[in-house]
Amino acid sequence: xxxxxxxxxxxxxxxxxxxxxxxxxxxxxxxxxxxxxxxxxxxxxxxxxxxxxxxxxxxxxxxxxxxxxxxxxxxxxxxxxxxxxxxxxxxxxxxxxxxxxx
Amino acid sequence: xxxxxxxxxxxxxxxxxxxxxxxxxxxxxxxxxxxxxxxxxxxxxxxxxxxxxxxxxxxxxxxxxxxxxxxxxxxxxxxxxxxxxxxxxxxxxxxxxxxxxxxxxxxxxxxxxxxxxxxxxxxxxxxxxxxxxxxxxxxxxxxxxxxxxxxxxxxxxxxxxxx
Amino acid sequence: xxxxxxxxxxxxxxxxxxxxxxxxxxxxxxxxxxxxxxxxxxxxxxxxxxxxxxxxxxxxxxxxxxxxxxxxxxxxxxxxxxxxxxxxxxxxxxxxxxxxxxxxxxxxxxxxxxxxxxxxxxxxxxxxxxxxxxxxxxxxxxxxxxxxxxxxxxxxxxxxxxxxxxxxxxxxxxxxxxxxxxxxxxxxxxxxxxxxxxxxxxxxxxxxxxxxxxxxxxxxxxxxxxxxxxxxxxxxxxxxxxxxxxxxxxxxxxxxxxxxxxxxxxxxxxxxxxxxxxxxxxxxxxxxxxxxxxxxxxxxxxxxxxxxxxxxxxxxxxxxxxxxxxxxxxxxxxxxxxxxxxxxxxxxxxxxxxxxxxxxxxxxxxxx
Numbered sequence: 001x002x003x004x005x006x007x008x009x010x011x012x013x014x015x016x017x018x019x020x021x022x023x024x025x026x027x028x029x030x031x032x033x034x035x036x037x038x039x040x041x042x043x044x045x046x047x048x049x050x051x052x053x054x055x056x057x058x059x060x061x062x063x064x065x066x067x068x069x070x071x072x073x074x075x076x077x078x079x080x081x082x083x084x085x086x087x088x089x090x091x092x093x094x095x096x097x098x099x100x101x102x
Numbered sequence: 103x104x105x106x107x108x109x110x111x112x113x114x115x116x117x118x119x120x121x122x123x124x125x126x127x128x129x130x131x132x133x134x135x136x137x138x139x140x141x142x143x144x145x146x147x148x149x150x151x152x153x154x155x156x157x158x159x160x161x162x163x164x165x166x167x168x169x170x171x172x173x174x175x176x177x178x179x180x181x182x183x184x185x186x187x188x189x190x191x192x193x194x195x196x197x198x199x200x201x202x203x204x205x206x207x208x209x210x211x212x213x214x215x216x217x218x219x220x221x222x223x224x225x226x227x228x229x230x231x232x233x234x235x236x237x238x239x240x241x242x243x244x245x246x247x248x249x250x251x252x253x254x255x256x257x258x259x260x261x262x263x264x265x
Numbered sequence: 266x267x268x269x270x271x272x273x274x275x276x277x278x279x280x281x282x283x284x285x286x287x288x289x290x291x292x293x294x295x296x297x298x299x300x301x302x303x304x305x306x307x308x309x310x311x312x313x314x315x316x317x318x319x320x321x322x323x324x325x326x327x328x329x330x331x332x333x334x335x336x337x338x339x340x341x342x343x344x345x346x347x348x349x350x351x352x353x354x355x356x357x358x359x360x361x362x363x364x365x366x367x368x369x370x371x372x373x374x375x376x377x378x379x380x381x382x383x384x385x386x387x388x389x390x391x392x393x394x395x396x397x398x399x400x401x402x403x404x405x406x407x408x409x410x411x412x413x414x415x416x417x418x419x420x421x422x423x424x425x426x427x428x429x430x431x432x433x434x435x436x437x438x439x440x441x442x443x444x445x446x447x448x449x450x451x452x453x454x455x456x457x458x459x460x461x462x463x464x465x466x467x468x469x470x471x472x473x474x475x476x477x478x479x480x481x482x483x484x485x486x487x488x489x490x491x492x493x494x495x496x497x498x499x500x501x502x503x504x505x506x507x508x509x510x511x512x513x514x515x516x517x518x519x520x521x522x523x524x525x526x527x528x529x530x531x532x533x534x535x536x537x538x539x540x541x542x543x544x545x546x547x548x549x550x551x552x553x554x555x556x557x558x559x560x561x562x563x564x565x566x567x568x569x570x571x572x573x574x575x576x577x578x579x580x581x582x583x584x585x586x587x588x589x590x591x592x593x594x595x596x597x598x599x600x601x602x603x604x605x606x607x608x609x610x611x612x613x614x615x616x617x618x619x620x621x622x623x624x625x626x627x628x629x630x631x632x633x
Contacts, residue, residue, distance in 0.1 A: 001416070001417060001509065002413060002414060002415050002416060003413070003414050003417065003439075004412055004413055004414075005408060005412045005413065005414055005438050005439060007208055008208070008412075008437065008438065009206050009207050009208045009210075009243060009437050010206060010243045010313045010327070010437060011313055011329075011409060011412075013412045016412075034303075035411055036303075036411060039407060039411035039412075039413045042407070042413050042415055043413045047396040047397060047482070047483040048396050048482050048483060049396070057394055057395075058395065058396055058482045058483065059394060059396060060395075060396025060397065060399075060483065061396070061399060061403065061407075061415070062387075062398070062399055062400060062403060063384065063385060063399075063400050063402075063403050064399065064400070064402075064403035064404075064406040064407055065302075065384075065402070065403070065406060066301060066302070067384045067520070068384075070394075085301070085302055085303065087303050105456055106450075106451035106452060106471075107451070107452065107459075107463075107469060107471060108424075108452050108456065108459030108460060108462070108463040108469050109459075109460070109463050109464075110456070110460065136460070137457070138456055139455060139456050139457070139610075139611070139612070140609070140610035140611055140612075141317055141455055141457070141610055141612060142317065142318055142319070142322075142606050142607055142608075142609050142610055142613065143317040143318060143319075143324065144318075144319050144324070145319070145320065145324040145325040148319070148320050148324075149325070160606065160609050161318070161319050161606055161609070162609045162610035162613075181315070181324075181325040182315075183314060183315040183316060183317045183324065183325060183457075184317070184455070184457025184458070184460070184461070185457070185460075185461050186457045186460065206437060207436065207437055208437075208439075220464055220465070220466065221464070222460065222463060222464050223463055223464070223466075224463055224464050224465055224466030224467065225466075242315070242326075242327060242330075243327075244315075260464050261464035261465060263466075
């Protein structure tokens with residue numbers, strides 16, 4: 001399962017942003033303000049970010065640096081946001097983009 | 103097991119210039135530089151306070167250890183980016199050898215802990231006791247752990263597992 | 266639309282871009298760095314291991330510490346850094362299109378350094394799109410920068426330096442690397458990196474590959490198998506491994522989109538990752554106002570990226586008249602020597618040859 005790293009032998013992760021609440025497909029999760037949305041989603045145990053339109057295959061995070069668009073979700077109504085490079089803001093409403101091609 | 107598989111044999115270690123030679127191994131606490139590839143790298147030479155390590159030019163040369171000069175100060179263990187240096191005192195006591203190795207994991211062992219000694223392939227081959235744990239700020243999170251093992255394992259144990 | 270004006274625009278705030286900015290700004294070139302991420306530093310901040318090379322290459326210092334030193338210098342020099350800003354195009358009249366915080370801005374720069382780095386190559390196997398299959402660099406970003414472990418039982422695919430280093434860093438982060446598979450019959454990265462993980466008990470399965478990532482909605486396991494000399498799976502050698510994270514470390518390729526839009530001449534150099542922009546020995550591309558530095562010019566290391574960035578920075582300074590030819594010659598000699606040292610040895614030979622070929626091809630010389 002994904003999890004947050006509490007203590008690391010080398011890294012001091014520094015002062016995290018304040019703890020805020022965001023909603024992911026209606027489920028409220030805790031996140032640190034300023035961390036990438038994708039990191040918060042993974043840390044909460046959610047692995048599936050969306051399904052592909054034609055074959056409905058589950059997708060999550062792949063490159064984590066904003067290059068591959070696997071992790072895109074609708075954030076506060078704006079579609080196709082790359083969640084791996086977009087910082088969390090308090091109260092964000094995040095939804096999977098589930099389209100279907102006929 | 104062999105270098106190409108990620109695991110050096112003791113024979114391969116003894117052939118490399120970072121091996122101080124049997125008589126220094128028997129005589130004193132001395133550094134063993136298990137460095138066998140021509141990577142451009144020489145901080146071990148630059149940090150040794152007594153000039154016991156020579157890389158020279160080009161910096162792809164394998165480091166050569168001078169067992170006579172080496173004082174076993176452990177500075178090279180901490181700086182080696184490949185974590186490939188160990189300081190061994192084969193005749194630490196009648197029965198036991200001591201091995202100082204670099205450690206960068208959590209939890210840290212504590213002095214007195216009984217741990218497992220692992221060989222280069224990660225196999226648990228003996229029991230070991232932690233004699234010393236040194237975390238210096240200048241070593242930048244590379245902790246030097248010194249363990250005591252039965253003599254016959256002194257050339258094989260290069261890692262520990264805390265049960 | 267108002268144009269934004271600067272003397273030097275640097276696209277990419279990774280080690281190459283930051284070093285280019287430092288050199289140029291020190292010589293009085295008004296410099297603006299553009300990066301689409303929320304934080305500068307590129308991949309440098311996830312390099313938590315100590316660097317190799319010599320003291321002048323920052324040996325013995327952890328990547329993120331070097332990153333902090335670079336950022337401090339950038340701040341001291343007053344270099345402007347535009348974060349969360351994407352450079353999306355080069356236009357005929359020399360304008361660069363940038364987009365940040367909802368605004369599109371045309372940027373005019375006398376010179377531009379493109380230092381956009383690289384992207385991981387994918388590996389296509391059954392189930393490769395399942396959540397839980399990630400690039401090794403992606404995992405490194407998650408664990409070392411964001412403090413999130415995407416899985417706790419890991420299969421690493423690939424034994425190059427990235428695969429070996431990230432395996433070690435996964436263990437440091439508290440995960441178990443259940444196995445590492447490598448299709449070749451020997452470890453392809455440096456022995457010391459392999460040694461670190463082998464002595465922690467990670468089994469390196471040589472001549473093995475991943476056949477499938479299994480699971481319904483996300484990775485629940487993997488099927489690996491032995492391969493023959495032609496990398497074909499050998500029937501009957503399939504093994505199920507219980508993992509929840511599969512890291513793919515099969516190489517990187519330069520991110521060349523912007524350089525292409527700027528009409529830089531490209532060449533396919535397989536030893537350096539694929540298509541890349543040609544350049545001269547001072548990092549000038551085939552487009553006279555554009556310089557390139559770092560992994561975009563071929564996949565190497567952070568240390569070479571920093572040296573190439575410095576080279577690009579002083580070349581810009583010379584080309585806009587802020588550095589004499591003589592001083593430029595002296596400074597570039599030092600950097601060329603640093604680069605030469607970093608490309609020595611059996612692991613550096615191929616990279617050095619490829620770099621020489623790039624410079625030769627750029628000059629129109631035939632390379633056998």
